[in-house]
Amino acid sequence: MKTPYELGNQNQTTTWEACIQFYETLAQRYPTILRFSQIGISDAGVPIHAGVVSADGMFDREQIRQAGRPVFFNNNGIHPGEPEGIDACMALVRDLCLEPEHLAALGSTVYLFIPVYNVDGSCNRGNASRVNQDGPEAFGFRGNSLHLDLNRDFIKCDSLNAQLFNRFFTAWDPDVMVDTHTSNGADYSYTMTLIHTQADKLGGGLGAFLRERMLPVIYQGMEARGWPTCPYVNPVHVSPDQGIVDFLEVPRFSTGYAALSHTIGFMPETHMLKPFKDRYESTRALLDVTLAFTVANAPEIQALRRQARQTAGRTHWPVRWKVDETRCSKLRFKGYAPVYSASLLGDYQRLAYDRSQPWEREIDYFTHFAEETVVRAPVAYVIPQAWRAVVERLDWNGVKMERLGAARTVQAQVRRIQSVQSRPGAYEGHMFHDEVRLETGLQAVGLQAGDWWVPLDQDKARYAVETLEPQAHDSFFRWGFFNSILERKQHFSDYVFEDMASQLLKEEPELRARFDAWTAANPHLLSDQQQVLGFIFENCARYAEPEWCRYPVLSIFEHP
Template sequence: MTSPTNSTYPTPFERGDGNYTTTWAECIAFYELLAERFPGVLRWWQVGTSDSGLPMHAGLVTADGVFDRSTLSEQGRPVFFNNNGIHAGEPEGIDACMALVRDFCLEPERLVALGKTAFLFIPVYNVDGCVNRQSTSRVNQLGPELFGFRANGRNLDLNRDFIKCDSLAAQVFNRFFTTWDPDVMVDTHTANGADYAYAMTLIPTQPDKLGGGLGDFLRERMLPAIYSDMQGRGWPTCPYVNLLAETPDDGIEDFLDLPRFSTGYAALHHTIGFMPETHMLKPFADRVAAMRTLVEVVLDFSVAQAVRIQQLRCEARADAVRRTQWPLRWRNDHERPASLRFKGYAAVRAPSRLGDYQRLTYDRTQPWEKDIVHIDRCVEERVVTAPKAYLVPQAWREVIERLEWNGVALQRLDDDRLFDTARVYRVEEVSTRATAYEGHMFHDHVLLSTHSEAIQAFAGDMLVPLDQPRARYAVETLEPEAHDSFFRWGFFNSVLERKQDHISAYVFEDTALQMLADEPALRQAFDDWKAAHPAQQSDQQSVLWFLFVHGRRHAEPEWRRYPVAALI
């Protein structure tokens, strides 16, 4: 149970009026004081530096004062990870974590209850956003009086950056997460959207996407226990209200947590992740209390079931080593709807005073409770046969370093080598967002063709074998059709450009005639093109460009050829 405010070492939130969240400087000073006073309970250290040059910190609490990562790993100790402040304008977790760590230091029975579990935390992940303090960026949020900003110093949303790692923070996080390899993660947030009765909603790692025994355990054991315990502790909780239509009356569906998000990233490492979302319109003090309760509930379950969770993670990794098929894309399964008992408010529509339309409001004087549709399943949309390994040419160092940050086993070739058979992709079509998305022109649609060929590799190129526990991360970043592949994020955009992009028509006219004589396939393709585009036959540039691009004589092998090969 959550303890009342402890008068010894009160947090800035506790000293306030219920509508104050700590500043970054206050937060760091608070933990530094605790670490100094309670060195046998709390280890505190700097893990990196933000894009704005500010230190990033982490803390670790154990019941027996063992803080060395190697020792904890040798002892097989479970790790529970609490990440806070990724969106610094959603600060409930920052304040809740401070009070919880303080109570570990002051209450022996609470500390002993951890057992062998290590409580690992990042107090403020988005340091840059936390120091960008104001009161207006969260348009629809009720308190606190001042809070941080959603983006970091490069105006990046860090909860979209776990794969591409544009920010120094994400690069730090990738290495930190891989080193500590948490069994369970809670990443704290505040929700926008509809109005309803719950102060707390929850996004878990989608169980179908997590897969196997671990996914079944999450769906059948862990989630029911969390919802029941939250109800018993006075904070009824429901799944995140991801609407099917305009209001909850029409139902909700599970949030498809792609690897760009914290819970989707955790799934790549076979970690059970939770993204609790308090409701923006509930009083800030209630949101902090609900958040602390949620963290405690998940922690208590994780401690009690630590052996089982670790066992299931080991099984998931063993399965990854021998797996022959990997899902690349998922979608919500609307063919298997479930039912959810939900507490909402009447949706009321009335003429707007601003324009000629009906506006929506929720009437809290008209509460309702009824069963609504809940799409709680996901289904595989695209599956790929796993190769023996991937070959990543050394030129793509940004890709290689991200694989390394995530613990993927790599083999550097010592000598040049010819691989007889490899699966190679060519990019036939790609559709890119019209506007920038988190610093990239993201590729929403990718159409590939596949063929087999021999591949010449060179000393220094990297092999990524898939008979390894980190295979899932490799597959979901290196297969170009995967939701958040490196290709979709634009890491390989240069292969989409033809480098020789000019021809002199008066010279190439004769060359094109000779190409048609030498290349029967080009002749057939040209005849088909003329039949399909009769109007373009009078345009010399169109005619010559078609022949230049589709002929073999001046082909650029690298153009639209995906450079990562799958060795089969």
């Protein structure tokens, strides 16, 4: 039983319809090996499917979890213009069904897969959206029906796909995930490059295991299969000869999202300029090698994941990381000479790579990341019940929460937003806040019956911390879930407030001191009535709006 890719000229990828029909036929023929079914729908109403391969016919996720079976998860087609994973997964599942020795090698591990994740984009088929890519002849589009990049949607969950994925991933809790992609960027000799969950960010024994044990075996295995592989080529400056740095996969991306559940994630990025046939075969090799390692080392991976989930005694949480420029290692790299020449289109120097000048040498490789922002670990968070969208997303990800049955007063850390720098223009449908500065303090706060108590002595603590701490890379605050607190709801009429402002400066010594400091620092603004009155209005105590710029989520540091 051949896949559409195998029946073609090795420069064609399957359509969504042919892919689903292939799996449905395979599942009908081999019902004791493969279970394939619809798990939801997309925003355009297109069915989304998933499959489970099991050597002994155990398919139910609850039975699999109770039995402690390892789960290897393969996600494909999040960017349908990068389709080699869709076709490689089809052949892998087919081989598991048809070849007894292949199936037996799976052991107790379950092979879980989504054949096409961005089904809307897959059905939006053409051949012109991947400007620099060598094949296939036709393929899907990167955006979904809402024009969203689904590999930026795992935290904000604007799409039905992401909402489904959050619940699906949480229910199955995979040990290892491979999410297949194609790369844009520099030119070099490798067909396959690899993004992995950043080991320092993954942390503890699990991060060390990934860096010291798993990655070397994967690279060796790919070399043995005839597909030398290197880390994702993310140049420090312009071209890889100047060094490369690991990609920091924050939780908006699939591998960063997986890390919130202590799942080891890989994002294979085949090189866009290599023929589709080579990209397909190297992706199949990467799936085989990574799956084999997972099967052989599953007990240790599972034990390290359990260890990573232990939060007892934890006093601090890192929520932001940065490249550790003091720790530079070396990487043997095979590249092409970068060449600069005058552009024929404009007055600038353009970069090209000369394949007639290959080179191989050691380059700088920055693979370590340091903790940039660390927060004190609270006992729990409290989310006021009004913020339903936030509570919803915590629930989809299995975060344990309880509703308060009665009003109470607690000592809580209250944070105010001092300043925010936002990305200019829309980013994936949101006004994304690049930087945020906070002012914090402890005070007695009244909680209402129905507010949500989120304890951190639980398996899903990391997801809660990295979404509820405002400074975290992909916190709900940075994605704009709390934007309404950044706006004052009342203002003033200048012709009336002018006299009141003078009186406020007399009545409030602290305001007077702030105003004097402000005028000394901003003499050029004293001719602007709105600036002058606005400063007094926003800083006076009498007309303060307590909710303005107050972050709604509270941190509790003592058990009530």
